[in-house]
Amino acid sequence: MRIFSGLFAMTDEQAMWRVQMHDDNQAFAHLLSRWEEPIKRLCTRMLADSHKAEDLTQEAFARVYSHRQNYHHGGKFSTFLWRVAVNLCLDEIRRIKRRGELSVQITTEESGDSSFTETLPGNEPPPDEKVIREEQAEQVRRAVQDLPEHYRSVVILRHYENLKFREIADVLQLPEGTVKSRMFEALTLLNHALAPQKKNSLRQVRKVSPKEALVL
Amino acid sequence: MKHPSEEKSMEYLYGELSSPERKELETHLEDCSVCRHQLDRLSKVQTLLNDWTLEESPAKHRIVNGWPSGLKWAAVSLVLMSTAFATGRFSTPRIDKETLQAEVTKSVQQKIETEMRAKLQSENERLIRELRFELKNELAASVQEAAGQASAAAVSRTQEQLDKFGGALATLRKEDKQAILTTLQEIQNQHLKDVGMLRRELETVAYTTDESFRQAKQQLVQLASYNETNN
Numbered sequence: 391m392r393i394f395s396g397l398f399a400m401t402d403e404q405a406m407w408r409v410q411m412h413d414d415n416q417a418f419a420h421l422l423s424r425w426e427e428p429i430k431r432l433c434t435r436m437l438a439d440s441h442k443a444e445d446l447t448q449e450a451f452a453r454v455y456s457h458r459q460n461y462h463h464g465g466k467f468s469t470f471l472w473r474v475a476v477n478l479c480l481d482e483i484r485r486i487k488r489r490g491e492l493s494v495q496i497t498t499e500e501s502g503d504s505s506f507t508e509t510l511p512g513n514e515p516p517p518d519e520k521v522i523r524e525e526q527a528e529q530v531r532r533a534v535q536d537l538p539e540h541y542r543s544v545v546i547l548r549h550y551e552n553l554k555f556r557e558i559a560d561v562l563q564l565p566e567g568t569v570k571s572r573m574f575e576a577l578t579l580l581n582h583a584l585a586p587q588k589k590n591s592l593r594q595v596r597k598v599s600p601k602e603a604l605v606l
Numbered sequence: 607m608k609h610p611s612e613e614k615s616m617e618y619l620y621g622e623l624s625s626p627e628r629k630e631l632e633t634h635l636e637d638c639s640v641c642r643h644q645l646d647r648l649s650k651v652q653t654l655l656n657d658w659t660l661e662e663s664p665a666k667h668r669i670v671n672g673w674p675s676g677l678k679w680a681a682v683s684l685v686l687m688s689t690a691f692a693t694g695r696f697s698t699p700r701i702d703k704e705t706l707q708a709e710v711t712k713s714v715q716q717k718i719e720t721e722m723r724a725k726l727q728s729e730n731e732r733l734i735r736e737l738r739f740e741l742k743n744e745l746a747a748s749v750q751e752a753a754g755q756a757s758a759a760a761v762s763r764t765q766e767q768l769d770k771f772g773g774a775l776a777t778l779r780k781e782d783k784q785a786i787l788t789t790l791q792e793i794q795n796q797h798l799k800d801v802g803m804l805r806r807e808l809e810t811v812a813y814t815t816d817e818s819f820r821q822a823k824q825q826l827v828q829l830a831s832y833n834e835t836n837n
Contacts, residue, residue, distance in 0.1 A: 523657065550655075555617070555622060570612065570613035570616040575612075577619075
């Protein structure tokens with residue numbers, strides 16, 4: 391039954407139209423169930439904080455609902471939603487930076503992570519491979535976190551959420567060429583940050599320009 | 607071909623190039639070790655990025671796993687049935703094997719049936735619940751709307767009646783006033799007429815009295831002269 395309902399389900403744009411015209415709560419619930427996870431993933435990756443990400447996801451949907459009249463039917467609903475979410479994340483990052491909260495948050499996460507790995511061996515010694523993989527994931531997470539936001543948003547949307555460059559350009563309201571160059575520069579920075587010999591100097595990434603990083 | 611631009615490289619790495627463009631770029635890579643090296647490094651970064659995965663929230667998992675367990679059974683039964691069919695088709699029929707196949711098929715079918723039934727039942731119940739809730743809401747909304755309309759109609763009706771009544775009252779009062787005015791006019795006219803008549807009658811009375819005075823005076827004079835002659 392779910393398969394059939396899936397086949398005949400309304401598109402996001404149709405659902406949004408119902409929300410706009412009739413304040414249709416069920417159509418909004420449909421949009422929420424379809425997009426809640428992707429938006430939460432985006433926020434989690436942008437902020438490296440799953441609690442804040444959850445709050446921001448809720449806020450993004452609340453904003454979409456309260457600004458529902460601003461949505462124009464020429465564009466895709468997803469573009470509208472991604473834009474709202476990305477902007478919320480950027481606002482939040484700016485706020486955190488202003489409060490100088492970022493450094494505190496990173497240190498607490500580090501301590502949290504180490505205690506996690508310490509408690510694991512008590513229960514069951516994990517295979518080495520798993521540990522290595524976790525370390526790698528952590529390293530990648532850090533490297534992406536250390537990217538400047540205008541690179542980070544492009545990497546997350548293209549690499550993790552699989553949006554086409556054209557769509558990202560629409561979301562960020564930038565020329566498509568700019569998005570592609572940012573992606574190139576971001577990958578170059580990441581290459582530098584993740585190169586084995588540079589493992590312990592992730593913090594230097596910000597000081598190296600993409601061109602220099604490419605040479606390195 | 608020239609070295610590909612940064613943009614072209616990105617389109618290549620994320621599979622957004624058209625196939626002739628991709629072929630052209632790949633031909634260039636065969637010849638140009640600098641570009642090959644660069645794209646190679648960036649593609650390794652791409653692979654590394656995949657290491658960072660996020661866990662989905664448990665609630666979602668439950669929903670996502672809801673149907674596949676049924677589908678899993680369907681797949682299992684399909685495999686079993688097809689192997690059963692194949693062995694049956696290509697082997698000399700033996701009774702115990704056939705019964706075994708039949709039993710396996712039957713048990714799998716039963717399992718699927720019970721599972722599907724449970725799923726359908728829960729789905730149905732959920733739908734019914736939703737429908738009931740929706741209908742109730744709609745009913746409440748329509749009742750409220752009807753009540754609102756009825757009260758609005760009543761109010762406007764009352765207003766209309768009141769207006770009518772007010773109008774009627776005003777006309778009545780006007781008519782009364784008019785009637786009183788005409789009556790007063792009539793009374794005044796009558797009064798004037800009466801006064802005129804009275805005056806005329808009084809004048810007649812005065813005239814006749816005057817006449818009779820004069821006659822009496824004359825008679826008195828005659829009487830006096832008669833008396834003088836007698837003396």
